Amino acid sequence: MNTFTSIIIALYSITSIFSERIAVTIIFENFSDKTAISGVFYISETNQRLEINSLEPFTITLPKKGRYQFEFYSEDVKAFIYYPTKITKRKNTVTIRLENRTNNSEAISVPIKDISNFSNEQIEDGINNGTINFIVHGLTALSPDAIKLFKDVYGIGFISENCVIDPMSYRTAINTNKRIEAYLNYKFGEDWQNKLPAPPFGL
Incomplete structure (x- = not known):
């Protein structure tokens, strides 16, 4: 050359x-x-x-x-x-x-369980019970119709959390979303990522 x-x-x-x-x-x-x-x-x-x-x-x-x-x-x-x-x-x-901040703004946050150690069978049980959700921090213009369509196909819902991120909720969001990501990749390949109605935190 x-x-x-x-x-x-x-x-x-x-x-x-x-x-x-x-x-x-x-x-x-x-x-x-x-x-x-x-x-x-x-x-x-x-x-x-x-x-x-x-x-x-x-x-x-x-x-x-x-x-x-x-x-x-x-x-x-x-x-x-x-x-x-x-x-x-x-x-x-x-x-x-x-x-504006309100005095009780932090009190309304609902703790979310870390499912990073769940097996695929446990995740499927949670899907059947409607308890497996991606975590979205902040206001991300969520479309109810798009979320319903995604959940109807893949069984995964979405929870919008306060975007003031403390260390505990940060780890929970990352761990939960990455475990769901691994499950969906195992079950459906990676095509589901193109159909996400909102970006889960940490993905």
């Missing part, structure tokens, strides 16, 4: 890498009485952590289209986050909804 050919291949590779990048816009819907906040925006897959001190929209760059898990936490307000199941150049907006 001559030098000229090597340069062409290198330039093509660099161009391809940059062309795959996705610009994502993050916007705030402020339903709180705060005019300024501070918080942390986090992207699990890229391990990006951004300090936020403004309600102005901002843009981030992701390496390629695909499924991502976004999180936002602020001590000033109660925050919910929703976004497309798969980020693409057309579906590239993340919305963070802000609401």
